[in-house]
Amino acid sequence: MFIELKNVTKIYPGAKTKALDDVSLSFKQGETVALLGVNGSGKTTCSSILCGLHKMTKGSLYFDGKEIKNDIAQYRQNIGYCPQNCTLNDNISVYDNLLQGALFYGLDSIQAEKATEKIISLFSMHKYIDKMPPTLSGGWIQRVMIARSIIHDPQFVILDEPTVGLDPAIRHTIWKIIEQLKMAGKTLIITTHYLDEADLLCDRIVIIDEGKILRDCTKESLKNEHENKDLEAIFIKLTQEIENEKEE
Amino acid sequence: MKKKNSSIKNSNKLQTFRKITWQLMRADLRVIVKDIKDKWINALLWGSCTLIVIAYIMPAFGLKDFGLFQAASILISVIGFETYNQMFIIVMNLEQRKYMFYLFTLPIPVACIFFQKIMTYTINSMLISLFMIPLSKLILLDQMNLATINWTKLLFAITISSFFFSCFLIFIVSFAKKTSQVEHIFMRVVFPLWFFGGFQFSWQKLFEINQYAAYCSLISPYTYATEAVRVAFFGQAEFIQYWICITSMLIGSAFFGIYGYKRLKKRLDLA
């Protein structure tokens, strides 16, 4: 299974600049890909098009070689999407958020309960299941968000800046969870502006800047090309090159 | 063969959509049940204050037999107020990209989500409006004769009005980008529509006073909703034809619902 974006351009209604500019990317089963870029580079735009939330202005989206046009609703069944901000239902408990997450993907009630129990164990969140989302800390909200996004067992999981704004200890816990998902064979697409995160978790790095793909290669080849410098140095070098080109 | 396969696929797809829509509905119904007591208390305070003044104080100023007449518009006003509450909640939710945006990523067309939401708001408003019937009786006592009410027409009018205002809600939300705008829309648009939509007068009386004002007040959806309830209370004689009211509201629902949905979908840039 694979997902492919072909020549995707995105201009938001009323915006003058392109949030994505002729982006072509493909994601194969089992990969862990980092979409790396500074704030405003187009990571969220890219992931929200991949998950079937927003329309693209130009270009097309393929799943398993078939173009997704009118059956976007069905396509979403294959995707687990965890956005940047909390979209939990504040009026119901963590448990109900997870259970409804399963029911809303068409699981019947027995399957949904099983899936919920499984996720609760996987994330060791027994103590928190009766709490209401507004009473949770940022780290726990993020854990519940990730849990809900994979409860229907999707093949592709898109995490939009999963650790932004969290303290170091909690970032490590989230990384562990992501490692677990990797082990379970999920295809992970992680957007981030943290280089250590990309370096630690991902095999493939896609650097995005002002809506354009700057680099798309494996972590190893990127490091080899740049004489084994760490990712941070490479990233700064690449973005500076762009700046210089613009000035000339 | 291929054709048959694709039609099986299609029916499976529709079944999944139905299943998910029903789950969304169930989830919302739970929230409605949880919150209804508080909403009833709010409606009780506002409704009974208004009714007590009209039925027991205003007669001293010469305004007689006005209690039931006022009760009819109160049944509709509470629907309007609830619509306003929901408007705040949705606009805030969309502005902060919260729970609603999760719903838009579910494996079901966005149109189903909006349809389901309209159903939720309809049921919610109906429950509040229906609650005002026994309350009115409790306050008006002999001034309200339950035997002369046309119950079928009353329940139907309340259902259609609730549905209409839920569609109207989607339309208004499609204009309000920020929570702060909701207040402006309410004070500048909804409030005049409400107060000149026959809150305290019938359309025919207004027509006798001033034709042009009467034609203008036909713009307000409140006019049709309130008149329909009054027909159920008092009979057809002095009010706008019941079925004209109902038909107007149904046409309005289709227009505001579909146009509002399209606008909102475009504004939120949904796939």
Ligand SMILES: Nc1ncnc2c1ncn2[C@@H]1O[C@H](COP(=O)(O)OP(=O)(O)O)[C@@H](O)[C@H]1O
């Ligand atoms: N809803 C929107 N309307 C208009 N412009 C937007 C919207 N969302 C994002 N943008 C713009 O698109 C560009 C990319 O944004 P985004 O994808 O959110 O970047 P990132 O997630 O990498 O920080 C930015 O210039 C941003 O201002």
Ligand SMILES: [Mg+2]
């Ligand atoms: Mg972002």
